[in-house]
Amino acid sequence: MTNQIFAKDALLPTGWANNVLLQWNSLGELTTVTPNTEPNGAPTTAGPITPGLPNLHSHAFQRAMAGLTEFRGAAQDSFWSWRNLMYQFAARLSPEQVEAIATWLYIEMLEAGYTSVCEFHYLHHSADGTPYADDAELSKALLRAAKTAGIAITLLPVLYQTSGFGGTPPNEGQRRFIRSTDSMLRLLETLKPLCDAQGARLGMAPHSLRAVPPDSLREAVAGLHAIDASAPVHIHIAEQTAEVDACLAWSGQRPVAWLLDHAPVDARWCLVHATHMSESEYQRAAASGAVAGICPSTEANLGDGLFDMPRWLGHGGAWGLGSDSHACVNAAEELLLLEYGQRLQFRQRNVLASAQQPQVATATLLQAVAGGAQASGRNAQGLAVGQRADFCVLDAQHLALRGLAAPAMFSAHVFGSHRTSALDAVWVAGQQRTGSGSQHPLRAQAQAAFIAARSALV
Template sequence: MSAAADARAGALFAHHALLPQGWRRDVLLEWNVHGDLTSVAPDTARTAQTAQAAQAEYVLPGMVNLHSHAFQRALAGLTERAGSASGKAAGKSADSFWTWRELMYRFAGRITPAQIEAIAAQLYAECLRHGYTAMCEFHYIQRDVDGAPYARPAHTAERIAAAARQTGIGLTLLPVLYAHSGFNEQPLIEAQRRFRSDPEFVLRVVEALEGLRGPQLEVGAAPHSLRAASMAQVRELAQALPAGRPLHIHIAEQQLEVDQCLQATGRRPVDYLFDEMPVDARWCLVHATHLSASEVARIAASGAVAGLCPTTEANLGDGLFPLEAFLQAGGRFGIGSDSHVSHSPVEELRWLEYGQRLLHRRRNIAVTDRQRDVATLLWQRALQGGAQASGRRLGALQPGSRADLLVLDAGHPNLDGAAPGEVPGRLLFCGNDNLVRDVLAGGAWVVRDGRHVAQEEIARDYKMALRALRAA
């Protein structure tokens, strides 16, 4: 049964809720059967009517996960063994993103559509339990195991959409353009056979998904990277995609990628993209780790979102995004869990800040002149950037937005007696217990008392998928 099917009109009386203008007291939140907030009324008198509504002490908007490769959830924890010492002695490169990618390719080469759906459902349920209420799925396993197209071009994307419906999470599906193995249009290698696509293929997938679009699902597209798609192909896809749909791209994740781009084009990746394309607010530049000062300024001025994935970027040894300079330039960012070594927005935001502290050897980096509280800035800015990157009405407790919200566990010792302004700091920087108690996504209660409403069924299917993969 789909968790989304449980959406119905409802109300919640929050003693403290984080609204766009800040924390407010005695907020009555109401939503309709379509899962949209219809009224957000602070300073509401406590009456017999409000007493009948569900009650909560601390309420936050649900977080957006703007970058996901769902199938990689099944790889988490299985790639943390170093290559052989003899290999290094023979002159082979040390473990890196590129050696991890070889392991990921082997896994991607044999996974079935049914397994993709089961793994995605497990991931999405976990993300909901930790406070994500929406995902952006960067989806590139689009062909059969032998590289042949499926009878329905959107077959595996439809499986991702089914997992989102089962769990109740909001979804932005991003079919991926993946045509080359490297700069200068190098042909794909055998391990990339399931990813092969061109603009025409991606647009067929987008068209096939049209009937699934609705309040809980949007469809955009994603050129995988400048090494995997020519600039002509990127331009063709961007121009043909319906107006306003989100466009995501991996960019400048690894220093080697920057070096290869310089060698092939004479320009760094972000400069190359901006020189050739009108990059604007519908773009999400994922990672953008290795930037020059001028590239920082160009991204910030464009209105595009930097899609940051600190736990994956740390796990893969990518590097640290120049957050301080980006904030000073007025840049927009959101967070994603990417390879899913973590499923928690708390961990992403915490390590976004901690990485900067280690880089600059100072404390409290993610602040501006107007917002001096680190945790509040991180949560609110990630909400805004994630909502923009999703192409959906998210990220704020206000009428017209989706009814996506988190009820925190006010009885937990970490929140005991907390003033509202202290809540974000205690949530992000006070240990690893999950403080999310209940989750509303699109007007449906999908998590209650820390458990997803379909947790056992989803976990059973996930375990069966893993057993089959191990036996393959």
């Protein structure tokens, strides 16, 4: 069975092309991408097509916290004071609430132009830290949420063992997160066939160097790759200057340098945030092939700092975007915030444009799609044969886009629209997931369940 669609304009990995015919097989993989052709009976989209964006970093439950921590509760608020509020919120969640929140979040992601998500999942146990009778209960809730919404998921169960460098015991707020290395590997073995059956990818996330001692990091990564040699590994690293200082005090090295010296970092790895690196760390991390996972809205919300993207790109580094704590759930807005952060940092405009792609919106989307697909461990690197048919259709009649050429439409979508309102439809693996105006068919019932869950928690 072959499905097909025709677009007068489509953004391919090489740039914008005209009169493009896309065809895909029953697995949702593109078999034909032909520019400068005729529709040949294929339905024609009303607007240009762009590749769907992978969301490479998500803590789903935190979507229900959005807007609830924006008050000063200490003399000087910081990531660390926010983290205490997050622990209090996480302690109250039931499996049913986790699933309701994640289902609505994944629908929001689809409506906003994300076609896959990497779920960095560290909420494992019941409120007092006791494992559920089914140890995979909360992981299964996230898989169900993704299946209900129709988004592709890379599930990344989190290994979390200590509260600080040097093996500091976990604190009370972390009791729902804690697992032994053996327990993590048993969980991965349980989840692997479930993920395979759903078309999901399974990886693992050592939470951070402060939360996973060196021996556990080594054993867990080796165990994961014995289960699946291509499985992705994601880790929070160098997000905060206090983390860098603590790592130096513990080991004499900065976090990224220590990781590169003590772990088999390669193209399977995603270094989430990596905000505070030295020149040597930028060079070595980029050379490893790892993806930098940048989360502009969350990094701004938490006061993390700014990643030096020109330096990373100068070393040939791959990167992708995540919405992390979900203060913002919008693919276009993350692209905007990424570029604006660089403009503020360097006091220039169009910083992330390239010689090959002088239009910054196009350049950043193509790079983020490629890096996000790599970090997701799935073939979703854009509109090319062998890749998944994950794409968005722009609303050519939207006020911000109407009358413009396709490249300018996409630029206006990123820099001049109401974001999601400029999308018309989103497709995942060749299946249309949102209808006209990018509205998901389950929007109303998922929204009601989310509101009920959040109201009970607040």
